[in-house]
Amino acid sequence: MNTQHEDRVRDVAIVGGGSAGLSAALTLARARRDVTVIDGRRPRNAPAAAAHGLLGQEGVNPLELLERGRAEASSYGAHITSADVVAASGSADTGFALRLDDDTTVRAASLLIATGVHDELPAIPGLAQRWGRDVVHCPYCHGWEVRGRRIGLLATGPMSAMQALLFHQWSGRMWFFPNGITFPDDQLTKLRAVGIVLVPGEVGGVDVTDDRLTGALLADGTRVGLDALAVPALARARIDWLDGLGLNVVENASGTVLAADQAGRTSVAGVWAAGNVVDPGMQVVESAANGARVAMTINTELVFAHADRAVIDHNESEKLHA
Numbered sequence: 001m002n003t004q005h006e007d008r009v010r011d012v013a014i015v016g017g018g019s020a021g022l023s024a025a026l027t028l029a030r031a032r033r034d035v036t037v038i039d040g041r042r043p044r045n046a047p048a049a050a051a052h053g054l055l056g057q058e059g060v061n062p063l064e065l066l067e068r069g070r071a072e073a074s075s076y077g078a079h080i081t082s083a084d085v086v087a088a089s090g091s092a093d094t095g096f097a098l099r100l101d102d103d104t105t106v107r108a109a110s111l112l113i114a115t116g117v118h119d120e121l122p123a124i125p126g127l128a129q130r131w132g133r134d135v136v137h138c139p140y141c142h143g144w145e146v147r148g149r150r151i152g153l154l155a156t157g158p159m160s161a162m163q164a165l166l167f168h169q170w171s172g173r174m175w176f177f178p179n180g181i182t183f184p185d186d187q188l189t190k191l192r193a194v195g196i197v198l199v200p201g202e203v204g205g206v207d208v209t210d211d212r213l214t215g216a217l218l219a220d221g222t223r224v225g226l227d228a229l230a231v232p233a234l235a236r237a238r239i240d241w242l243d244g245l246g247l248n249v250v251e252n253a254s255g256t257v258l259a260a261d262q263a264g265r266t267s268v269a270g271v272w273a274a275g276n277v278v279d280p281g282m283q284v285v286e287s288a289a290n291g292a293r294v295a296m297t298i299n300t301e302l303v304f305a306h307a308d309r310a311v312i313d314h315n316e317s318e319k320l321h322a
Contacts, residue, residue, distance in 0.1 A: 013108035091270065122179075175180070
């Protein structure tokens, strides 16, 4: 067994090297904390050619952005390792241990979970291959790129009608596919009122020509010509390995996320969370900001805890010398 991490206890171990995790690592490293990032290197936005809405970095390639982030965090002393966590144990009192798939163990006084989510697409042939290109999920991420074009929205849950209204802001040529889901009449009335065409029936596939989406194929053989298909996929937090810590999760209309308060505290003392793992709707800029803010709170609490221990040690020392 490689035991290079066995004995060292870091201040904070960050699981996840996306925008939230790396932003937290940068903030903590600049605060002179001994921090390590465990990065599985499977970012949610890897299929996308560009990240948007990030001031000063508009249109940057997501993988290039993360490479810059790793270099910046490392320049202040953060340690970054490419691995997956397979098991977690411990507590705030005893410290935490993370067993990695490279047969090493990382120990830390505090944990920050920033593993993000994975998007669960409907089991329709062709969707996954177009994901992040012309099969999209977020109007604020992709709306400008498909503006004015023929957009379909494939319903995946009760919020889909509202999401169709949002995408309509970017194009007046829209089709809504309920895909077997029943929606309230008032929601469908709104879609018709703004000019969105409702298409009954089940979507069975997508039509692709010259490596671009050209339509949606219904199970009955009908083809609807499209240039882009919006699919608001359910998001599932990447937290399977956290069973040993007993963290609470939350089920909502977006999927499954890790339960945390606004400061990033989870249900277990000493374990924090930031980014998409707590809110799949956060864009890159929001996740980065959230990671930095949670990191500041972690550092502040570590400072106060150190001061409290110093007072106890001081009082005990005075008693011994009294």
